[in-house]
């Protein structure tokens with residue numbers, strides 16, 4: 001092999017390695033500022049919440065491709081997940097309200113998807129993600145006593 005070609009191959013290998021390693025590195029940090037500490041089994045909560053990210057990805061993919069079945073499935077999985085017991089990390093009325101509002105947003109997402117209403121679904125999805133963020137903010141504030 002000529003040395004130019006060898007460099008080309010080496011460059012390619014480096015690029016592919018980078019492409020594989022960089023996302024893996026950025027994924028290894030939880031998006032929350034703190035490690036999960038609330039609840040009896042923090043690891044269960046962690047695994048469970050990671051699954052929510054997976055459902056969210058389904059919804060995003062569905063919205064991007066106007067694949068309404070995918071959106072409806074992701075919304076349904078999210079709503080179902082929010083009824084599971086591992087979701088009930090805090091025993092407060094505020095937390096219960098956050099969960100209810102989250103479920104309601106998931107339901108409107110699902111019904112917009114069933115009506116094949118892309119704009120409605122996109123809007124409902126923004127509402128769902130807002131609820132993710134609001135609840136996490138609430139949990140953080142409670143955790144730090146702020």
Ligand code: HEC
Pocket residue numbers: 030031032034035036037038045046047049050052053056078089090095098099102128129131132133135136139
């Ligand atoms: C009703 C409250 C609530 C809603 C809504 C909510 N979460 Fe969470 N989430 C939590 C709690 C509680 C934790 C654990 C935080 C802790 O223990 O510090 C958590 C943690 C997480 C984590 C971190 C898991 C880890 O690795 O430790 C991810 C990721 C996450 N949630 C994703 C989502 C996504 C995506 C949504 C919306 C689609 C969402 N959550 C909506 C309550 C909620």
